[in-house]
Structures are given as structure tokens and as C-alpha cells.
Amino acid sequence: MVERGLPTSVGETTENSESGGSLARMLQILELFTDAGPVWSTADLIEALQTSRSTGYRYIKTLHDAGLLTAVRNGYYTLGPRIIEMDLQIRQTDPMLMASHGVLEDLVEKIGHSALLLTAFRDSVLCIGESRAPRSPENRFSRGQRRPMFQGAGSKVILAHLPHHRLKALYPRHRVEIESAQLGSTWSEFRKKLGDIKKDGHLLTLGEFNPGVYGVAAPILTDQKTAVGSVGVAWDENERRDLDVKQAVGAVKYAATTISERLQDMQRQS
Amino acid sequence: MVERGLPTSVGETTENSESGGSLARMLQILELFTDAGPVWSTADLIEALQTSRSTGYRYIKTLHDAGLLTAVRNGYYTLGPRIIEMDLQIRQTDPMLMASHGVLEDLVEKIGHSALLLTAFRDSVLCIGESRAPRSPENRFSRGQRRPMFQGAGSKVILAHLPHHRLKALYPRHRVEIESAQLGSTWSEFRKKLGDIKKDGHLLTLGEFNPGVYGVAAPILTDQKTAVGSVGVAWDENERRDLDVKQAVGAVKYAATTISERLQDMQRQS
DNA sequence: ATTGACAATCTCATAATATCGGATTTTCTT
DNA sequence: AAGAAAATCCGATATTATGAGATTGTCAAT
CATH class of the missing domain: 1.10.10.10 (Winged helix-like DNA-binding domain superfamily/Winged helix DNA-binding domain)
Structure with missing residues (x-):
């Protein structure tokens, strides 16, 4: 009633x-x-x-x-106010955040661009941490903000490493978005595209949010190789440094792997 | 267990x-x-x-x-993650935080020490905002942390401007703490001490949390002159600049008044 | 201080629905 | 792919959430 x-x-x-x-x-x-x-x-x-x-x-x-x-x-x-307090609690204890301490900063120093830490949340992707490069513009994607799961390197790379059943449940809910994001118009096509990303262990995108902006991301994985989040960096194409794209890919993958390992070590102890 | x-x-x-x-x-x-x-x-x-x-x-x-x-x-x-998201929501829309934008930064620039924005929460005081001075040490009291309501300038100044009934309800719960904080051992003594603080419109403390650390705070008030929060600054005594204590008091009071007025203006519009 | 206006809480009978053990399904590990 | 463990579902029961109105508490102005 x-x-x-x-x-x-x-x-x-x-x-x-x-x-x-x-x-x-x-x-x-x-x-x-x-x-x-x-x-x-x-x-x-x-x-x-x-x-x-x-x-x-x-x-x-x-x-x-x-x-x-x-x-x-x-x-x-x-x-x-309790929400503010709990947010601090999360910042101080969240396993993924803990595991990423120092790693994000090293990544920023290595490639000279801001880095983001993302996690999957409700068919979308949430930013939970960031490390800004010295005099970079304030990021429009920062802690607490959500993005769709089908656009951007950081999102897609998580998507590709989601557990089977999660994907299966998610697909029918988002067929149209998936198709318009060039991720396939059938289930098997979708799975294949994700399989390719999964094989590479990273993803490079160009202009999915802002034209002319490169994005690189790699997944943070559990023991069973399913994603709990991702690390990503982005930079404008005419802001390019002597840095090679390959170098960025390597640095991002390294950061993601480091965080994944730390995370798994932490769980073994508890 | x-x-x-x-x-x-x-x-x-x-x-x-x-x-x-x-x-x-x-x-x-x-x-x-x-x-x-x-x-x-x-x-x-x-x-x-x-x-x-x-x-x-x-x-x-x-x-x-x-x-x-x-x-x-x-x-x-x-x-x-929803907590992280809601925290951002608060940061973007909380009236008190909005009203303090720029004001805290100006205050820091004026006196060269970090400033805090506090609010009352459950018989204690919660930090909801901060502006750090250029190369100041990371504050041990930052967003999301709580402090007792009976120690420190930022806390006491709120306490002094709490509505009558709030104080009356609070006093019996904290008689011992109040007494050991030198805030009086009887109800009327307590009210008198708070009255003095209220009259001054600010509070200066020395070493209530860390020895040798000065604290200055002023209340953020509603139309009816009851506190919703406070602005405070702190600095070590041997880190003293040419800045006079009086100057700091003035700057803090000015900041608090500005925020109070903005806050009241905002409410009139809604 | 006293009053009036409004907001918040309390009272209590009613029935809606949260609860619990056990069965079933889903999810994860080998 | 099968077995183990975790999470959800099921349905009878009584706990307890609900809602209308009365009461108390809170606030602003005289």
C-alpha cells in the first residue's frame, strides 16, 4: 500500500x-x-x-x-558528520588505498602526469584516490566521483577482468551502452573484446572523455585474477613529453602489479 | 568472542x-x-x-x-564506496564549507599558520575543513577527526555558544570532564566561565593539546547567536613570527564573522 | 518571562512485516 | 566439472513497525 x-x-x-x-x-x-x-x-x-x-x-x-x-x-x-568521519576511517584503513601508498606517487614521478586509483561500484567506476603531478590542473575526475563502466581506460580494464557471473548479470542491463561504446553488439563479441584487453593486461585509449587526451590503465587483481580496481593515468596529446607511450604503459602496469601483490600479501596475514 | x-x-x-x-x-x-x-x-x-x-x-x-x-x-x-561518494557530496554542498571558501585561505595567508574549520557533533567537535600553510607539518587534527568538547580553543568556543538546552542536557553527562578541564565544578560556575568566553567572542589557549602550542578560535554563529562551528588556528610558541597575538585574534574573529554572515545570507535565499 | 506557533516526540491499538530455522540456490575452490 | 561453503529464499509466527491524534518540546517575538 x-x-x-x-x-x-x-x-x-x-x-x-x-x-x-x-x-x-x-x-x-x-x-x-x-x-x-x-x-x-x-x-x-x-x-x-x-x-x-x-x-x-x-x-x-x-x-x-x-x-x-x-x-x-x-x-x-x-x-x-558521521559520513565525514567514516570517510576518514576508509582513507586510513581501506586495504586497496593502503596498498597503493607510495606506488601512485612513484608512478607520477616517473611519468610526470597525474594518476588515479579506481574501483568498481554498482555497474560504474568510482575514483577512490589520486596523486596529482606538481603543477597539473585540478583533475575533473577525483575521489568520490563516478564514471560509466564502458568509457575510459580505467573503466574498461576493470570491466574486462570482472568475474564471469558479474559480466553475465551486467550485460543485459547495458546492451545499448556496450554497443555504442564499441564493445560489441552480441554477448560473444563482447566477451571476445574483453578477452583481448585481458590478454594485454592493460588498455590504451584516446579521447574517450576529452578529445585528444590519452588514457592508460592496468587492473588491480585478486589471487583469482579478477579485478578489484585499476590504476590509470591521462595526459593531453599536445602536452606530450619525451615520454614514450610504451614507457607509460610499462610504468602503469608495474604500479598495478605492485598494488595487487601488496593486497594479496595483506590478506594472507589476516 | x-x-x-x-x-x-x-x-x-x-x-x-x-x-x-x-x-x-x-x-x-x-x-x-x-x-x-x-x-x-x-x-x-x-x-x-x-x-x-x-x-x-x-x-x-x-x-x-x-x-x-x-x-x-x-x-x-x-x-x-557510497560513503566516499557522499563525502564528496558534502564537500561540494555543505553550507558551512561553502561559506568558508576563500576565507580560510585568506586567514592562512594573513597569519602564516594553518587554519581549521570545526563543527559540533555528539558532545564532541569534528574537523570538517582545513587550510594548510605552505610548508607546515601535516596537521594531526584534520578533516574527519574528533576531539573532546572541553579541550582546545576551537572546542571551548563552540561550547560557550551552544543553545541553553543543549548545555543543560550535556552538563550532567560530563561533569567530571568539565571539572578537570577547569571549566567549573558546579553548573553556575560552568555557565559563568562560558559566559566570559561568550563575551569576548573568541578564545586563546596555550598547550591544551600539545605543550607550547597556542590556539585561537572564534565561533561561527546563526542568526540567533548560537554556534554551528568555529574557526581556529594554532602555532608553536617558538615558531613565533613577528605576528602579534592580537593580530591573530583579530584575523580569526574576522574570518569567523565573515563565514557567519555568508551562512546567514545563504539561508535567507532558500 | 510569557505567549503563541510550529516542530518533534509520545501513546497505543492494529496488522504489517521482520524474524528465524531449515531448504535451496548461488558462488567459490579443488 | 564437482564438491564445499556461502548467501539467499521460504513460510509460519509473533515481534515490532506503523499511523492518527494528543502531548511535549523548541523557537521567535512581545
């Missing part, structure tokens, strides 16, 4: 499945806070949830008590 | 009240991820929750679907 959640705006993990109960319903509140609407009144929140006042207030109170929401003023809420 | 949920470690909003239902119980999972234990197995999580396997898995799944948890490998979880 609670006719909540417009199917169009849901975008959950699994296609459009009914949200999994009140717990998920409550967490949906967090999704409402966007760049376009970063501050919500209780009234609007309750309206958006299509629930009773009591329940709405209870959800808000629960999230508030957990620190995930905070009142900016009387009856107006924003994402809460 | 993992003896969770000890009343001592809870530290919820209201004294020690029974957790408010399954929603809060699920969110408690997030509190388990600490520096000491950043990665948890499903088995240990369920053990810690003291619930059935089914329910434990359902909680984990719900949090996973929301992106608040992520699997680092088979059956092991960490805080999830």
Missing part, C-alpha cells in the same frame, strides 16, 4: 526489484541528497517518502542519531 | 537508551568498523549483532545494496 519510490528514480542494485523493506526504505533517504538538492526540510522528506509523519520523523531521527543526517537549522537536514 | 554492545561503548545520543529498533540496530553495524577492526567477516558481524544468521545476512545485504558496505573478498566486508 505504501506506493513509494518511483521506479524511474530508484536505480537500485538489482534491476528494479521492490525495495527490500523498511530498512532499505529508510536508507533511500540518503539518496535524496544530491548536488541539486543538498538540503531538505522534514516536510519535503516525508512527502518524498510517501509515508506518515510519524514514520518519517522516526526515520529521520534514527538517521540523525546515527549521525548520517544533521540539522542545518530548524527542520532542515543535510548529510551528517 | 567479539563482545559487542557493551553499554559503556555505545555512546548514543540519549544517555544509554535501548537502541530504537531494528533500523538503529542495523546502523550499529557501521560503528563496528574501526581503526582496530576495519575488516569484518560475516560470521563475526553476526556474532557481534547477536542475531540469527538470516537476519544478519539481511542487514548486511541491505547495507551492501545501499553501498555502505563493500566486500573486500569472499565474506569479508569494509565500509563501502
Whole structure:
């Protein structure tokens, strides 16, 4: 009866499945806070949830008590301080981030361009770390931002190393995007293209986001050779240094391998 | 084995009240991820929750679907990517942070020491922003970290400008800390000391965290003159420049006032 | 301080739905 | 490809989330 959640705006993990109960319903509140609407009144929140006042207030109170929401003023809420705290917690302890310490910096020094650390998240790719070259422009792709999984070296190289079942589940959801990204118009064609990338162990792209910008990326792999993330660098073609493309590829692959090994060593110890 | 949920470690909003239902119980999972234990197995999580396997898995799944948890490998979880994403969202839209853009940088330039932006959170103070002076040492108090509310200029100055009822609720919970922080051993003494700080509109401290370190802070206030945060700077006494303490106080107060005004202007528009 | 206006919480009967053990399916290792 | 382990599904039960209205708490102005 609670006719909540417009199917169009849901975008959950699994296609459009009914949200999994009140717990998920409550967490949906967090999704409402966007760049376009970063501050919500209780009234609007309750309206958006299509629930009773009591329940709405209870959800808000629960999230508030957990620190995930905070009142900016009387009856107006924003994402809460606990999120900032947890982000620090992640920065200090995330295994992949830990494993990449120093490696990204070395990579930047070696090739003179900014480097990114990416991870797969919900059929897309999230930037979780970056190391900027000395006087490079501020990156438009930085920690916390997402990109589609079918464009850019850093994304595709993860895609190619995803476990079988993940790909199988993902393909039907994104047939059109995959085709328009030149990744094949059939399942077997798709698998073949990914197989090629996988064989190379890296990917070089040109102008997939910004015209004239090169991208190189290599996957960060688990013991079973499936991707947990990737390392990537990008540079403008007329900003080219004496650096050879091959050299960049080598450096990126080396960085990715180093991180992968460290990561696997860490897991063996726990 | 993992003896969770000890009343001592809870530290919820209201004294020690029974957790408010399954929603809060699920969110408690997030509190388990600490520096000491950043990665948890499903088995240990369920053990810690003291619930059935089914329910434990359902909680984990719900949090996973929301992106608040992520699997680092088979059956092991960490805080999830959605948190990183939401942190960026906050950095891009948080009113206080927006209002402080440029102001903190100007302050640093004026006095040559790193500046911090703080906010009140759960009977403590959280750092939400910082601007580092050119070649200053990496700050030990940076974004995402918490400090007690009764030590340090940045904390006390917020405390002094907290709304009446907040103080009244807070005092009995922290009598001992307040007394040992020289903030008075009775309620009226406490109120008087805070009143003095309030009158000055700023606070100067010496060596409350690190010996020989000066701290200056001023409050960020709402229309009704209650604190939402503070601006602070700190420097070592033998690192003193030709800068006068008075000059620093003035600069900090100016920064805090500017941020307060911007904040109030923003609210008038929405 | 007192009041009025609004926001947030509380009360409590009702039934919706979270819960649990066990079976089933999915996922991972050999 | 088969076996082992993990995660999900299933359905009966009662715990507990829900919602309308009353109450309390909070805020701004007199």
C-alpha cells in the first residue's frame, strides 16, 4: 500500500526489484541528497517518502542519531558528520588505498602526469584516490566521483577482468551502452573484446572523455585474477613529453602489479 | 568472542537508551568498523549483532545494496564506496564549507599558520575543513577527526555558544570532564566561565593539546547567536613570527564573522 | 518571562512485516 | 566439472513497525 519510490528514480542494485523493506526504505533517504538538492526540510522528506509523519520523523531521527543526517537549522537536514568521519576511517584503513601508498606517487614521478586509483561500484567506476603531478590542473575526475563502466581506460580494464557471473548479470542491463561504446553488439563479441584487453593486461585509449587526451590503465587483481580496481593515468596529446607511450604503459602496469601483490600479501596475514 | 554492545561503548545520543529498533540496530553495524577492526567477516558481524544468521545476512545485504558496505573478498566486508561518494557530496554542498571558501585561505595567508574549520557533533567537535600553510607539518587534527568538547580553543568556543538546552542536557553527562578541564565544578560556575568566553567572542589557549602550542578560535554563529562551528588556528610558541597575538585574534574573529554572515545570507535565499 | 506557533516526540491499538530455522540456490575452490 | 561453503529464499509466527491524534518540546517575538 505504501506506493513509494518511483521506479524511474530508484536505480537500485538489482534491476528494479521492490525495495527490500523498511530498512532499505529508510536508507533511500540518503539518496535524496544530491548536488541539486543538498538540503531538505522534514516536510519535503516525508512527502518524498510517501509515508506518515510519524514514520518519517522516526526515520529521520534514527538517521540523525546515527549521525548520517544533521540539522542545518530548524527542520532542515543535510548529510551528517558521521559520513565525514567514516570517510576518514576508509582513507586510513581501506586495504586497496593502503596498498597503493607510495606506488601512485612513484608512478607520477616517473611519468610526470597525474594518476588515479579506481574501483568498481554498482555497474560504474568510482575514483577512490589520486596523486596529482606538481603543477597539473585540478583533475575533473577525483575521489568520490563516478564514471560509466564502458568509457575510459580505467573503466574498461576493470570491466574486462570482472568475474564471469558479474559480466553475465551486467550485460543485459547495458546492451545499448556496450554497443555504442564499441564493445560489441552480441554477448560473444563482447566477451571476445574483453578477452583481448585481458590478454594485454592493460588498455590504451584516446579521447574517450576529452578529445585528444590519452588514457592508460592496468587492473588491480585478486589471487583469482579478477579485478578489484585499476590504476590509470591521462595526459593531453599536445602536452606530450619525451615520454614514450610504451614507457607509460610499462610504468602503469608495474604500479598495478605492485598494488595487487601488496593486497594479496595483506590478506594472507589476516 | 567479539563482545559487542557493551553499554559503556555505545555512546548514543540519549544517555544509554535501548537502541530504537531494528533500523538503529542495523546502523550499529557501521560503528563496528574501526581503526582496530576495519575488516569484518560475516560470521563475526553476526556474532557481534547477536542475531540469527538470516537476519544478519539481511542487514548486511541491505547495507551492501545501499553501498555502505563493500566486500573486500569472499565474506569479508569494509565500509563501502557510497560513503566516499557522499563525502564528496558534502564537500561540494555543505553550507558551512561553502561559506568558508576563500576565507580560510585568506586567514592562512594573513597569519602564516594553518587554519581549521570545526563543527559540533555528539558532545564532541569534528574537523570538517582545513587550510594548510605552505610548508607546515601535516596537521594531526584534520578533516574527519574528533576531539573532546572541553579541550582546545576551537572546542571551548563552540561550547560557550551552544543553545541553553543543549548545555543543560550535556552538563550532567560530563561533569567530571568539565571539572578537570577547569571549566567549573558546579553548573553556575560552568555557565559563568562560558559566559566570559561568550563575551569576548573568541578564545586563546596555550598547550591544551600539545605543550607550547597556542590556539585561537572564534565561533561561527546563526542568526540567533548560537554556534554551528568555529574557526581556529594554532602555532608553536617558538615558531613565533613577528605576528602579534592580537593580530591573530583579530584575523580569526574576522574570518569567523565573515563565514557567519555568508551562512546567514545563504539561508535567507532558500 | 510569557505567549503563541510550529516542530518533534509520545501513546497505543492494529496488522504489517521482520524474524528465524531449515531448504535451496548461488558462488567459490579443488 | 564437482564438491564445499556461502548467501539467499521460504513460510509460519509473533515481534515490532506503523499511523492518527494528543502531548511535549523548541523557537521567535512581545
